[in-house]
Amino acid sequence: MGTTKPRPSARESAPKVQSLPEKTFIIDNGAYTLKAGYASESPPTNDIDQALSACSIIPNAIAKTRGNRIYIGAQLSTQVTDWNEMAFRRPVEKGYIVNWEAQKEIWETSFFDEKTVRSKDLRIENPEDTTLVLTEAPNALPTLQRNADEIVMEEWGFGGYLRCVGSSLNAWNDLQSLFGDPVGQEPGPLVSPKECLLVVDSGYSHTTVTPLYRGQPLQRAIRRLDIGGKHLTNYLKEMVSMRQYNMVDETYIMNEVKEAVCFVSNNFANDLEQTWQGNRRRGQPDSNEAITVDYVLPNPNAGKKGFMRPHEPLSDAKKRKSILSGAGAEALSEDVLLLGNERFTVPEILFTPGDIGMKQAGIPDIILQSLSVLPTGLHPSFLANVLVVGGNSLIPGFLERLKRAAADSVCRMPRKGSAPSRPHTFHVAWGVPNGN
Incomplete structure (x- = not known):
């Protein structure tokens, strides 16, 4: 009679669970910027600046200048000086990654390529020794989720991988x-x-x-x-282009204008009344000055960035006077946007989308x-x-x-x-x- 082999115990027959790599790299893959960095081993400190120092913010876009020069990811933060008519290609639309060709190029430049990574602390040297945590927007389509999983593992082969809703990490x-x-x-x-x-x-x-x-x-x-920040910028572009300069192709500049001048009104009807030009004709006191501001557009030829300043009602008269006196070269080179009710009507659509016809x-x-x-x-x-x-x-x-x-x-x-x-x-x- 043959001898029977002893049956392995349940503990021995259970598959061994492979431990995750010690290093964890987190990418919050936003449509406008990437927030990325290695998870710290110690709990975050009470110093918010120190806690955020491990997180890097990188533009999530590929851009082309008027001279057909290409900038990728972090290069937009460090190398661009002229933003006029800059064309952007973004891999994320409506909150979801839909263009992995562009997204891979941005990731490679920002995290993997030793020559282009902005900081050594941000470089992923060995993906197989790293766990990746990738955030996504809620209710992503299964097809988009499968694409993300396949590309992340096939292209880079991380030792561990978790895709989760970004809000859940909060x-x-x-x-x-x-x-x-x-x-x-x-x-x-x-x-x-x-x-x-x-x-x-x-x-x-x-x-x-x-x-x-x-x-x-x-x-x-x-x-x-x-509705998000992109819609606010586009709405501001339309308003300014109809009333003042044509800024339809100046997406980046108008985004800077939005961030500099816009505010959310706590009394929309009252602020709108203050900025109505008819008040002046009716002899009422001009309370418009507290809201209306000037925004001086950037001048790349002079190396000047755009900035906001208090509105000067007599600025046009002063400009003409300085030109006639022969001392107005600097004033003549300034292009100024006059912004009144645009400052608060643009972000108002976050609270009342019906203002722009959205149901x-x-x-x-x-x-x-x-x-x-x-x-x-x-x-x-x-x-x-x-x-x-x-x-x-x-x-x-x-x-x-x-x-x-x-x-x-x-x-x-x-x-x-x-x-x-x-x-x-x-x-x-x-x-x-x-x-x-």
Whole structure:
């Protein structure tokens, strides 16, 4: 009789789990910029500047100048001096990577090529010894997700790889200091996500509201507004081109103008009344001066960048006088945009998209729509932990307007059962901008 071989134990027969590489590289692949860097081994410090020093911001675009010179990624931040009529090619559209040919070129230049990487701390020398964490916008199409997974692993072969919704990483951050939580927690070896967090991400391509429960996005409650920083820039281009200079081809310059002069009004009707030129004809005091500003366009020939300055009503007369006196060469070379109600009507479309004919709800309303599909008992927890990220959150007045408008919307929410003894607390904190 033959001897039977002993059967292996369950522990021996179980496949061995391969450990992940120690180094973790994170890419927040936004439509306007990439935010990338190695994850630190120690927890982030209370010094926000030190914590952000490991993160590099890189333009996510390939650009061509009037002279047909090509700039890729980080080269746009360091080598370009003339932005006039610059043409951009962006691999991300509507928040999703749709052009991997361009995206690969930007990644290679920014992270892999030793000759072009901006910093040694940003270079990925051995992808097989690195874990990649790649963020994506919510509700990405499965085809786009498969394309990303295949290209990342086939082109570079990372030792570990995670693709996740960008907002989900916010739940793992140190949010106590942002929200001013009076209940202190001792730092321990285990890190846990915030239990309830409502992330409002207003970036370049769109604005999303993502409720997170213990770090996991609640898919059915995610809401999206198809307006982002790109739409604000295009809207400003149209307004200025109709009223003053033709700036249709000056996307970068008008984006700089937007970031320098725009603000979110907390009293739109009042500010619009102040900037109405009819007030002057009716003999009313001119309160327009507090809102109207001049923006001096950049002059690459003179090496001058664009800048905002207080509006001078008599600037045209002074300019003509200096020209007649023969001392106006510098004044003659200045091209100035006069910006009044454009400053606040442009970002207003984030709150009232109907102003430009879009049949979508504004940011406060999509917050309300997101909450409406969640259990009523969770509403107070989400409303007490609202985190606002994205480049548009940097617009002056954005947080104040969002807090007031969303609180008003929440008070009008229909509630099942008996009314609570007091309204929900609406607590907003600002986080590090993402860039979808």
